[in-house]
Amino acid sequence: MNTTFTLENIIRENVKQLVPYSSARDEFSGNGSVFLDANENPYENGVNRYPDPLQNQLKKRLTQLKGVPPTRMILGNGSDEVIDLLFRAFCEPNKDNVVTCTPTYGMYEVAANVNAVEIKEAALDKDFQPNVDLVMDLTDENSKMLFLCSPNNPTANLYDEDRIVQLLKAFSGIVIVDEAYIDFASGKSVLDKLEEYPNLVILQTLSKAWGMAGIRLGIGFASVEIVEVLNRIKPPYNVNSLTQTKALELLDDEAKYLNQVNGILKDREELSEFLSNLSCVKKVYESDANFILVKVDNAKQLYNFLLDKGIIIRDRSKIAGLENCVRISIGTQEENKLLCESLSEYNSKN
Numbered sequence: 001m002n003t004t005f006t007l008e009n010i011i012r013e014n015v016k017q018l019v020p021y022s023s024a025r026d027e028f029s030g031n032g033s034v035f036l037d038a039n040e041n042p043y044e045n046g047v048n049r050y051p052d053p054l055q056n057q058l059k060k061r062l063t064q065l066k067g068v069p070p071t072r073m074i075l076g077n078g079s080d081e082v083i084d085l086l087f088r089a090f091c092e093p094n095k096d097n098v099v100t101c102t103p104t105y106g107m108y109e110v111a112a113n114v115n116a117v118e119i120k121e122a123a124l125d126k127d128f129q130p131n132v133d134l135v136m137d138l139t140d141e142n143s144k145m146l147f148l149c150s151p152n153n154p155t156a157n158l159y160d161e162d163r164i165v166q167l168l169k170a171f172s173g174i175v176i177v178d179e180a181y182i183d184f185a186s187g188k189s190v191l192d193k194l195e196e197y198p199n200l201v202i203l204q205t206l207s208k209a210w211g212m213a214g215i216r217l218g219i220g221f222a223s224v225e226i227v228e229v230l231n232r233i234k235p236p237y238n239v240n241s242l243t244q245t246k247a248l249e250l251l252d253d254e255a256k257y258l259n260q261v262n263g264i265l266k267d268r269e270e271l272s273e274f275l276s277n278l279s280c281v282k283k284v285y286e287s288d289a290n291f292i293l294v295k296v297d298n299a300k301q302l303y304n305f306l307l308d309k310g311i312i313i314r315d316r317s318k319i320a321g322l323e324n325c326v327r328i329s330i331g332t333q334e335e336n337k338l339l340c341e342s343l344s345e346y347n348s349k350n
Contacts, residue, residue: 004172005199007225010090010144020232025053051241054231058244061251066204068191068221074230075239079180079203079218080107085230086201086220087115090144090174098145099138099171101130103154103319105178108147123321128155128285132166144173150190151181154316154327156287158185168197174226176201181289183209183261184268191221198223208290209261212250215243264290264330271330274340278347282324291329299324302346309342 024038041048059070076082091098093116100108102121112119120143122135130148139146146167150159168175179202182189193200202221207213217239220230268287275294276284280302283295296302299317303326306313314327331339 002169002172002197002199005174007198007223007229010173011229012088012090012092015089015229015233018232021236023050023053023236025050026236047241049241051237051239051244053236053238055239055244058239058247061248062219065251065254066191066219066221068194071224072194072221072227074220074222074227074234076218076220076234077238077243078207078216079178079205079220080111081234081238082203082218082220082230083107083111083176084114085234086145086174086176087111087117089229089233091115091117093117096142096144097140098147099135099143100147101135101149101152103152103316103322104147104149105153105180108149124152124155128152128157129160130163130167132163132170135167136170139171143171146171146173146175147178148175149178149180151179151185151288153181153289154291154293154314154319154322154325156181156285156289156291156293156327158187158288161187161190164190165193168193168200171199174199174201176203178203180205180208184265184290185288187288194221194223198225201226206247206251209264210250210257211260212247215246217243217247263333267333267336268292268330271328271336271340275328275343278343280343280347280350291327293322293325293327295325297324297350299326301350302326305346306339306342309338311339311342 028037038050040050055075056070058075059073062073063070074082076085097118097120098112099120099122101124109119120138122131122138125131135146148159148164151157164177177190177200179189182204191202204219206217272284272287272292275281280297281294282297285293299315303313303315316322316325316327
């Protein structure tokens with residue numbers, strides 16, 4: 001338990017005073033058949049009515065899958081919206097700061113800059129794990145949030161749970177654990193820590209393992225109190241009807257989800273083994289995600305060679321500590337085959 005965390009102390013004053021927008025659907029309760037309250041077009045076409053502002057049906061289904069009640073969930077237009085809501089609820093512009101463990105997902109820094117919040121960077125250790133002492137050394141009275149991406153993007157590794165727990169106990173602000181890639185990890189989620197740590201926020205997504213990147217649906221899990229704060233400031237209809245309907249449809253096929261995840265894990269191991277036997281590859285990092293970080297002899301040259309073949313990977317060389325590193329997502333078996341053929345050709349020429 002974190003004895004230094006008090007939610008009331010980190011909510012922005014203007015948010016405390018804010019009277020949230022009350023939509024027509026928020027004010028209605030009970031059974032109705034004639035809806036003349038929201039200035040909608042009355043002619044049915046499937047999307048003429050506003051969506052459920054609290055996504056109740058979708059949250060009920062997610063509760064079945066995740067074991068977390070709807071009152072502890074906030075859904076967003078991707079996890080990026082939930083990240084932005086956290087900044088707007090808890091960080092005073094031009095005063096507060098947040099801490100990240102670098103290298104990591106770039107949207108934390110973008111969201112901080114958009115919201116005029118200072119960002120403090122604590123470099124990961126040589127094993128790409130959070131350095132607890134360094135994080136706490138960087139923290140001051142205005143440090144409102146700490147971001148931990150686990151499994152981390154772009155390094156692909158899961159963080160040690162004991163380090164996450166240490167930081168949950170020591171950090172006096174909110175600790176956000178971004179688990180976008182958790183379905184591919186050898187270890188488990190920290191969802192079971194929600195009850196114990198009121199300063200914990202967990203982000204997950206349907207974009208990766210569930211294959212729904214195109215509908216933009218992110219999930220935030222937190223205390224009832226934090227969710228209530230975020231619900232007060234979110235746009236009233238932030239998750240549209242098409243997204244809610246499609247998510248419910250695809251979440252119904254758990255067998256397909258499991259089959260695809262298992263296939264990606266198998267293909268990840270095969271691709272890792274193949275890469276490790278190439279002379280142009282200096283290191284293949286262990287992965288808990290649906291991508292692999294690889295250190296090569298010349299990242300830019302390799303990137304351009306594959307680009308000429310119509311194969312797009314991600315050059316991460318400009319990130320400190322990831323010089324000559326590329327990030328390769330796991331594709332279909334046919335895509336992986338084309339990649340390996342091209343890599344073999346590159347390797348023989350270099």
